[in-house]
Amino acid sequence: MKKELRRQIKQDEFATTLGHTIRWVESHAQEVKVTAAIVAVVGVGWLGLNYFRQSRAQTAEKAFAAALETFQAPVAGELAEGEAPPGRTVHTTAGEKFRKAAAEFAGLAQRYPTMPIGRRASYYEALCRLELGELAEAEKAFSALAARRDDQALQADLARLGLADVERKRGRVDQAVSLYRQMVDDATLAVPRDHVLMTLSSVLEEAGRLPEAGAAYRRLAQDFPTSVYAPEAQRRADYLQSDSPGQRS
Numbered sequence: 175m176k177k178e179l180r181r182q183i184k185q186d187e188f189a190t191t192l193g194h195t196i197r198w199v200e201s202h203a204q205e206v207k208v209t210a211a212i213v214a215v216v217g218v219g220w221l222g223l224n225y226f227r228q229s230r231a232q233t234a235e236k237a238f239a240a241a242l243e244t245f246q247a248p249v250a251g252e253l254a255e256g257e258a259p260p261g262r263t264v265h266t267t268a269g270e271k272f273r274k275a276a277a278e279f280a281g282l283a284q285r286y287p288t289m290p291i292g293r294r295a296s297y298y299e300a301l302c303r304l305e306l307g308e309l310a311e312a313e314k315a316f317s318a319l320a321a322r323r324d325d326q327a328l329q330a331d332l333a334r335l336g337l338a339d340v341e342r343k344r345g346r347v348d349q350a351v352s353l354y355r356q357m358v359d360d361a362t363l364a365v366p367r368d369h370v371l372m373t374l375s376s377v378l379e380e381a382g383r384l385p386e387a388g389a390a391y392r393r394l395a396q397d398f399p400t401s402v403y404a405p406e407a408q409r410r411a412d413y414l415q416s417d418s419p420g421q422r423s
Contacts (some may be wrong), residue, residue: 234282234291241278247271269306276302293319293329300336304343313340320333328364331357335365335373349379368394368401375407379414388414 221287249268265271285335286292300315319326338353351397354374357363363370371394391411395404 179414209286218291220394222252230286231289231291234286234289237285238295241275241282241298244271244278246274272302272305276306290326293322293326297329297332297336300333304336304339307343309340309343313337316340327362328338331363331365335370342377347377350377351381355376364389368403371398372403372407375410379410384414 185236244263247263247265249265249271251267258290276299279302280296282295283292283299286295296315300312300319303309303312303315316333316336317371320330320337323330334353334357338350338357341350341353351374354370354377357365357370358367358374360367371390375387375394376388378384378390388411391407391414394401394407395411398404401407
């Protein structure tokens with residue numbers, strides 16, 4: 175009996191609420207029409223904006239893929255006779271290739287400055303400038319990207335690596351080594367630290383700082399035993415140790 179009474183009360187409450195709603199709509203018909211129209215306009219606007227964003231993102235991705243293909247295109251002097259891949263542009267020189275790619279990436283960065291793909295384009299443009307020996311331009315681009323680590327950690331850390339490479343290209347080994355060491359010791363680094371450590375080891379070896387290079391190679395082999403660089407790092411460490419004056423005596 176009590177269940178039936180409660181059910182009846184709920185039905186009466188629903189009917190009363192529905193009745194009030196119907197009467198309110200009838201007495202505010204014009205307002206309801208206006209509100210419905212506004213909702214419809216907002217809905218259409220949102221769909222249009224969403225379509226525009228998706229279309230713009232697709233256009234940007236296609237343009238980036240084309241620029242990346244230019245960046246990765248082969249150079250005639252690097253190919254054996256008859257080795258040119260079908261359907262791909264082969265550039266006469268590396269300089270020609272990187273100048274074209276830099277222009278394409280720069281255009282992307284200008285058209286999409288607020289989008290992640292715009293920042294990716296800026297990074298690749300900086301890489302092109304580095305390859306072209308335009309070190310001031312490369313440094314400026316890498317510095318701007320490195321300053322945005324809060325929202326783009328990987329991009330920022332790649333730019334930090336680029337800044338170290340700029341110093342290396344300038345022949346300022348001490349400055350480059352300092353930047354590489356900072357990254358190797360940064361536990362929050364988004365770039366694989368074993369890659370940075372391998373680069374550091376190679377730079378030290380090229381500079382003739384062999385004890386430091388050997389120590390860096392050994393650290394890589396010990397701290398990152400599963401790294402793809404670990405076997406080569408161990409070989410280089412063993413070689414440098416066996417070739418040291420103390421070992422030769």
